[in-house]
Amino acid sequence: LPEQEAFDIEYWLLEEAKLQRMPKPKALAGRIALVTGGAGGIGAATAERMLREGACVMLADIDAAALDEVTAGFAARHGADRVCGVKMNVTDEAQVARAFAETALAFGGVDILVSNAGIASSSPVEETTLALWNRNMDILSTGYFLVSREAFRMLRAQDIGGSVVFVASKNGLAASPNASAYCTAKAAEIHLARCLALEGAEAGIRVNVVNPDAVLRGSKIWEGDWLDQRASTYGTDKDGLEEMYRQRSLLKRSVLPEDIAEGIYFFASELSAKSTGNIINVDAGNVQAFTR
Protein backbone atom coordinates (compact mmCIF):
# COMPACT_ATOMS: atom_id res chain seq x y z
CA LEU A 1 0.00 0.00 0.00
CA PRO A 2 1.16 3.55 -0.56
CA GLU A 3 2.38 5.04 2.71
CA GLN A 4 -0.47 7.57 3.04
CA GLU A 5 -3.14 4.93 2.42
CA ALA A 6 -1.63 2.57 5.02
CA PHE A 7 -1.56 5.43 7.50
CA ASP A 8 -5.21 6.26 6.79
CA ILE A 9 -6.28 2.65 7.35
CA GLU A 10 -4.35 2.41 10.60
CA TYR A 11 -5.85 5.69 11.79
CA TRP A 12 -9.36 4.48 10.90
CA LEU A 13 -8.83 1.17 12.74
CA LEU A 14 -7.67 3.02 15.85
CA GLU A 15 -10.69 5.32 15.74
CA GLU A 16 -13.00 2.32 15.29
CA ALA A 17 -11.40 0.55 18.26
CA LYS A 18 -11.93 3.69 20.37
CA LEU A 19 -15.60 3.78 19.40
CA GLN A 20 -16.01 0.11 20.33
CA ARG A 21 -14.67 0.82 23.83
CA MET A 22 -16.97 3.79 24.42
CA PRO A 23 -20.05 3.00 26.55
CA LYS A 24 -23.08 2.63 24.26
CA PRO A 25 -26.04 4.90 25.03
CA LYS A 26 -28.90 2.89 26.54
CA ALA A 27 -31.80 2.40 24.16
CA LEU A 28 -34.50 3.63 26.55
CA ALA A 29 -32.50 6.30 28.40
CA GLY A 30 -34.81 9.18 29.28
CA ARG A 31 -37.94 7.17 28.45
CA ILE A 32 -40.76 6.69 30.94
CA ALA A 33 -42.80 3.49 30.91
CA LEU A 34 -45.97 2.55 32.76
CA VAL A 35 -46.41 -1.22 33.05
CA THR A 36 -49.79 -2.53 34.21
CA GLY A 37 -49.66 -5.87 35.99
CA GLY A 38 -46.08 -4.87 36.78
CA ALA A 39 -45.97 -7.06 39.88
CA GLY A 40 -46.71 -10.20 37.86
CA GLY A 41 -44.49 -12.52 35.82
CA ILE A 42 -44.50 -10.89 32.38
CA GLY A 43 -44.89 -7.35 33.75
CA ALA A 44 -41.90 -7.65 36.09
CA ALA A 45 -39.74 -9.27 33.39
CA THR A 46 -40.67 -6.35 31.10
CA ALA A 47 -39.85 -3.78 33.77
CA GLU A 48 -36.46 -5.44 34.31
CA ARG A 49 -35.73 -5.33 30.55
CA MET A 50 -36.67 -1.66 30.34
CA LEU A 51 -34.79 -0.66 33.47
CA ARG A 52 -31.67 -2.33 32.06
CA GLU A 53 -32.10 -0.15 28.96
CA GLY A 54 -32.20 3.00 31.06
CA ALA A 55 -35.95 3.70 31.28
CA CYS A 56 -37.81 4.96 34.33
CA VAL A 57 -40.63 2.56 35.13
CA MET A 58 -43.92 2.91 36.99
CA LEU A 59 -45.32 -0.46 38.02
CA ALA A 60 -49.11 -0.47 38.38
CA ASP A 61 -50.88 -3.45 39.90
CA ILE A 62 -53.92 -4.36 41.96
CA ASP A 63 -51.84 -6.59 44.28
CA ALA A 64 -50.34 -4.12 46.77
CA ALA A 65 -48.16 -6.64 48.62
CA ALA A 66 -46.59 -8.06 45.46
CA LEU A 67 -46.18 -4.53 44.11
CA ASP A 68 -44.23 -3.41 47.20
CA GLU A 69 -41.97 -6.45 47.03
CA VAL A 70 -41.24 -6.19 43.30
CA THR A 71 -40.74 -2.40 43.41
CA ALA A 72 -38.32 -2.69 46.34
CA GLY A 73 -36.30 -5.33 44.46
CA PHE A 74 -36.01 -3.13 41.38
CA ALA A 75 -35.16 -0.06 43.46
CA ALA A 76 -32.30 -1.97 45.11
CA ARG A 77 -30.94 -3.15 41.75
CA HIS A 78 -31.54 -0.13 39.52
CA GLY A 79 -31.94 2.83 41.89
CA ALA A 80 -34.98 4.16 43.74
CA ASP A 81 -35.10 7.21 41.47
CA ARG A 82 -35.95 5.08 38.40
CA VAL A 83 -38.78 2.88 39.65
CA CYS A 84 -42.07 3.47 41.47
CA GLY A 85 -45.17 1.45 42.22
CA VAL A 86 -48.80 2.49 42.23
CA LYS A 87 -51.76 0.38 43.34
CA MET A 88 -54.31 0.43 40.56
CA ASN A 89 -57.26 -1.60 39.40
CA VAL A 90 -57.45 -1.39 35.59
CA THR A 91 -61.26 -1.52 35.73
CA ASP A 92 -61.47 1.67 37.81
CA GLU A 93 -61.38 4.88 35.74
CA ALA A 94 -60.32 7.11 38.64
CA GLN A 95 -57.51 4.77 39.70
CA VAL A 96 -56.24 4.54 36.14
CA ALA A 97 -56.20 8.34 35.80
CA ARG A 98 -54.42 8.63 39.15
CA ALA A 99 -51.73 6.12 38.10
CA PHE A 100 -50.90 8.22 35.04
CA ALA A 101 -50.92 11.42 37.08
CA GLU A 102 -48.55 9.83 39.61
CA THR A 103 -46.25 8.69 36.83
CA ALA A 104 -46.12 12.23 35.45
CA LEU A 105 -45.46 13.56 38.93
CA ALA A 106 -42.67 11.05 39.61
CA PHE A 107 -40.91 11.09 36.23
CA GLY A 108 -42.34 13.96 34.17
CA GLY A 109 -44.69 12.15 31.76
CA VAL A 110 -45.25 8.82 29.99
CA ASP A 111 -43.67 7.65 26.70
CA ILE A 112 -44.50 3.96 26.82
CA LEU A 113 -47.57 2.09 28.05
CA VAL A 114 -47.39 -1.66 28.46
CA SER A 115 -50.98 -2.82 28.97
CA ASN A 116 -50.46 -6.21 30.48
CA ALA A 117 -52.50 -6.63 33.69
CA GLY A 118 -54.71 -9.62 33.32
CA ILE A 119 -56.26 -12.84 34.42
CA ALA A 120 -57.15 -16.14 32.78
CA SER A 121 -60.12 -18.42 33.10
CA SER A 122 -61.37 -21.75 31.93
CA SER A 123 -64.97 -22.88 31.75
CA PRO A 124 -67.13 -24.73 29.20
CA VAL A 125 -69.58 -22.25 27.70
CA GLU A 126 -72.69 -23.85 29.22
CA GLU A 127 -71.14 -23.49 32.70
CA THR A 128 -69.83 -19.95 32.15
CA THR A 129 -71.67 -17.58 34.47
CA LEU A 130 -72.41 -14.02 33.46
CA ALA A 131 -70.16 -12.94 36.32
CA LEU A 132 -67.20 -14.89 34.90
CA TRP A 133 -67.88 -13.59 31.40
CA ASN A 134 -68.07 -10.00 32.69
CA ARG A 135 -64.91 -10.40 34.79
CA ASN A 136 -62.95 -11.35 31.67
CA MET A 137 -64.44 -8.49 29.66
CA ASP A 138 -63.92 -5.97 32.50
CA ILE A 139 -60.28 -6.72 33.32
CA LEU A 140 -59.09 -7.59 29.84
CA SER A 141 -61.04 -5.71 27.15
CA THR A 142 -62.34 -2.78 29.23
CA GLY A 143 -59.17 -2.55 31.33
CA TYR A 144 -57.05 -2.30 28.17
CA PHE A 145 -59.42 0.38 26.84
CA LEU A 146 -59.22 2.44 30.03
CA VAL A 147 -55.43 2.43 30.31
CA SER A 148 -54.85 3.09 26.62
CA ARG A 149 -57.41 5.92 26.63
CA GLU A 150 -55.50 7.56 29.48
CA ALA A 151 -52.20 6.97 27.68
CA PHE A 152 -53.57 8.57 24.51
CA ARG A 153 -54.73 11.61 26.47
CA MET A 154 -51.28 12.08 28.01
CA LEU A 155 -49.32 11.25 24.84
CA ARG A 156 -51.36 13.67 22.74
CA ALA A 157 -50.91 16.42 25.33
CA GLN A 158 -47.14 15.83 25.36
CA ASP A 159 -47.10 15.82 21.53
CA ILE A 160 -43.90 13.77 21.19
CA GLY A 161 -45.38 10.46 20.03
CA GLY A 162 -45.07 7.28 22.05
CA SER A 163 -45.52 3.54 22.09
CA VAL A 164 -48.40 1.48 23.42
CA VAL A 165 -47.87 -2.26 23.69
CA PHE A 166 -50.68 -4.67 24.45
CA VAL A 167 -49.89 -8.05 25.94
CA ALA A 168 -52.81 -10.01 24.52
CA SER A 169 -52.65 -13.75 23.86
CA LYS A 170 -52.37 -16.19 21.03
CA ASN A 171 -55.84 -17.20 22.19
CA GLY A 172 -57.04 -13.83 20.92
CA LEU A 173 -56.29 -15.11 17.43
CA ALA A 174 -57.14 -18.78 17.84
CA ALA A 175 -59.84 -20.61 19.76
CA SER A 176 -58.84 -22.64 22.78
CA PRO A 177 -61.07 -25.29 24.40
CA ASN A 178 -63.20 -24.23 27.40
CA ALA A 179 -62.00 -20.65 27.38
CA SER A 180 -64.55 -18.70 25.31
CA ALA A 181 -64.72 -15.73 27.72
CA TYR A 182 -60.93 -15.35 27.86
CA CYS A 183 -60.42 -15.87 24.12
CA THR A 184 -63.14 -13.39 23.21
CA ALA A 185 -61.81 -10.74 25.61
CA LYS A 186 -58.28 -11.21 24.24
CA ALA A 187 -59.57 -10.94 20.64
CA ALA A 188 -61.15 -7.61 21.59
CA GLU A 189 -57.78 -6.40 22.92
CA ILE A 190 -56.12 -7.20 19.60
CA HIS A 191 -58.77 -5.39 17.59
CA LEU A 192 -58.68 -2.43 19.97
CA ALA A 193 -54.94 -2.18 19.31
CA ARG A 194 -55.56 -2.08 15.54
CA CYS A 195 -58.15 0.69 15.97
CA LEU A 196 -55.82 2.71 18.19
CA ALA A 197 -52.91 2.26 15.78
CA LEU A 198 -55.09 3.95 13.18
CA GLU A 199 -56.08 6.75 15.54
CA GLY A 200 -52.60 7.40 16.91
CA ALA A 201 -50.48 7.23 13.75
CA GLU A 202 -50.66 10.89 12.82
CA ALA A 203 -49.50 11.89 16.30
CA GLY A 204 -46.64 9.36 16.18
CA ILE A 205 -48.32 7.08 18.70
CA ARG A 206 -47.58 3.48 17.75
CA VAL A 207 -49.75 0.64 19.04
CA ASN A 208 -48.65 -2.98 18.75
CA VAL A 209 -49.45 -6.36 20.26
CA VAL A 210 -47.39 -9.17 21.76
CA ASN A 211 -49.19 -12.49 21.97
CA PRO A 212 -47.67 -14.93 24.42
CA ASP A 213 -48.30 -18.62 24.21
CA ALA A 214 -48.74 -20.31 27.61
CA VAL A 215 -46.08 -19.09 30.05
CA LEU A 216 -46.36 -21.51 32.94
CA ARG A 217 -43.14 -20.78 34.83
CA GLY A 218 -42.88 -17.41 36.53
CA SER A 219 -46.51 -16.44 35.96
CA LYS A 220 -49.01 -16.16 38.83
CA ILE A 221 -51.85 -16.76 36.39
CA TRP A 222 -51.10 -20.47 36.53
CA GLU A 223 -51.57 -20.69 40.28
CA GLY A 224 -54.78 -21.86 41.97
CA ASP A 225 -58.11 -22.93 40.51
CA TRP A 226 -57.45 -21.86 36.97
CA LEU A 227 -54.54 -24.26 36.66
CA ASP A 228 -56.61 -27.24 37.82
CA GLN A 229 -59.43 -26.34 35.43
CA ARG A 230 -57.02 -25.95 32.54
CA ALA A 231 -55.12 -29.13 33.31
CA SER A 232 -58.32 -31.14 33.54
CA THR A 233 -59.38 -29.90 30.10
CA TYR A 234 -56.32 -31.73 28.77
CA GLY A 235 -56.44 -34.58 31.33
CA THR A 236 -53.08 -33.70 32.91
CA ASP A 237 -51.37 -31.59 35.64
CA LYS A 238 -49.13 -28.47 35.60
CA ASP A 239 -45.96 -30.32 34.54
CA GLY A 240 -47.94 -32.24 31.96
CA LEU A 241 -49.43 -29.03 30.61
CA GLU A 242 -46.04 -27.37 30.23
CA GLU A 243 -44.72 -30.42 28.43
CA MET A 244 -47.81 -30.46 26.19
CA TYR A 245 -47.28 -26.84 25.18
CA ARG A 246 -43.58 -27.49 24.60
CA GLN A 247 -44.21 -30.53 22.42
CA ARG A 248 -46.90 -28.69 20.47
CA SER A 249 -44.49 -25.89 19.53
CA LEU A 250 -42.37 -26.05 16.39
CA LEU A 251 -39.21 -25.17 18.33
CA LYS A 252 -39.98 -27.65 21.16
CA ARG A 253 -39.23 -24.96 23.73
CA SER A 254 -41.18 -23.51 26.66
CA VAL A 255 -41.91 -19.78 26.61
CA LEU A 256 -40.73 -17.73 29.62
CA PRO A 257 -41.68 -14.24 30.87
CA GLU A 258 -38.28 -12.97 29.66
CA ASP A 259 -39.11 -14.13 26.12
CA ILE A 260 -42.31 -12.10 26.14
CA ALA A 261 -40.39 -9.13 27.57
CA GLU A 262 -38.09 -9.17 24.51
CA GLY A 263 -41.07 -8.80 22.18
CA ILE A 264 -42.47 -6.00 24.32
CA TYR A 265 -39.09 -4.26 24.41
CA PHE A 266 -38.91 -4.44 20.60
CA PHE A 267 -42.24 -2.64 20.23
CA ALA A 268 -41.51 -0.19 23.05
CA SER A 269 -38.17 0.89 21.61
CA GLU A 270 -37.05 2.61 18.42
CA LEU A 271 -36.13 -0.82 17.01
CA SER A 272 -39.75 -0.90 15.84
CA ALA A 273 -39.98 2.79 14.89
CA LYS A 274 -41.78 1.89 11.67
CA SER A 275 -44.19 -0.71 13.09
CA THR A 276 -47.72 0.00 14.19
CA GLY A 277 -50.86 -2.12 14.27
CA ASN A 278 -48.65 -5.22 14.25
CA ILE A 279 -48.50 -8.43 16.21
CA ILE A 280 -45.65 -10.63 17.39
CA ASN A 281 -46.59 -14.11 18.57
CA VAL A 282 -43.98 -15.25 21.09
CA ASP A 283 -45.03 -18.86 20.99
CA ALA A 284 -42.03 -20.98 19.99
CA GLY A 285 -43.91 -21.54 16.76
CA ASN A 286 -47.00 -23.01 18.32
CA VAL A 287 -48.98 -23.46 15.16
CA GLN A 288 -52.31 -23.84 16.92
CA ALA A 289 -53.07 -20.28 15.83
CA PHE A 290 -53.08 -21.41 12.24
CA THR A 291 -54.51 -24.90 12.43
CA ARG A 292 -57.52 -24.80 14.75
Ligand code: NAD
Ligand atom coordinates in the same frame (compact mmCIF):
# COMPACT_ATOMS: atom_id res chain seq x y z
P1 NAD B 1 -49.44 -12.83 36.36
O1 NAD B 1 -50.62 -13.30 37.10
O2 NAD B 1 -48.10 -13.28 36.80
O3 NAD B 1 -49.45 -11.23 36.28
C1 NAD B 1 -50.65 -10.51 36.07
C2 NAD B 1 -50.65 -9.31 36.99
O4 NAD B 1 -51.83 -8.55 36.71
C3 NAD B 1 -50.70 -9.69 38.48
O5 NAD B 1 -49.65 -9.09 39.19
C4 NAD B 1 -52.07 -9.22 38.94
O6 NAD B 1 -52.08 -8.78 40.28
C5 NAD B 1 -52.34 -8.09 37.95
N1 NAD B 1 -53.77 -7.82 37.84
C6 NAD B 1 -54.78 -8.70 37.71
N2 NAD B 1 -55.96 -8.07 37.67
C7 NAD B 1 -55.69 -6.76 37.75
C8 NAD B 1 -56.49 -5.58 37.75
N3 NAD B 1 -57.83 -5.65 37.70
N4 NAD B 1 -55.88 -4.38 37.84
C9 NAD B 1 -54.53 -4.29 37.92
N5 NAD B 1 -53.72 -5.36 37.96
C10 NAD B 1 -54.30 -6.58 37.86
O7 NAD B 1 -49.69 -13.25 34.84
P2 NAD B 1 -48.80 -13.02 33.53
O8 NAD B 1 -48.56 -14.34 32.93
O9 NAD B 1 -47.65 -12.13 33.83
O10 NAD B 1 -49.89 -12.27 32.61
C11 NAD B 1 -49.67 -11.00 32.04
C12 NAD B 1 -50.56 -10.86 30.81
O11 NAD B 1 -50.19 -11.86 29.84
C13 NAD B 1 -52.05 -11.05 31.06
O12 NAD B 1 -52.79 -10.09 30.34
C14 NAD B 1 -52.31 -12.43 30.52
O13 NAD B 1 -53.64 -12.62 30.10
C15 NAD B 1 -51.34 -12.49 29.36
N6 NAD B 1 -51.02 -13.86 28.95
C16 NAD B 1 -50.43 -14.72 29.82
C17 NAD B 1 -50.17 -16.01 29.42
C18 NAD B 1 -49.57 -17.02 30.35
O14 NAD B 1 -49.64 -18.22 30.07
N7 NAD B 1 -48.96 -16.60 31.47
C19 NAD B 1 -50.49 -16.43 28.12
C20 NAD B 1 -51.07 -15.52 27.25
C21 NAD B 1 -51.34 -14.24 27.68
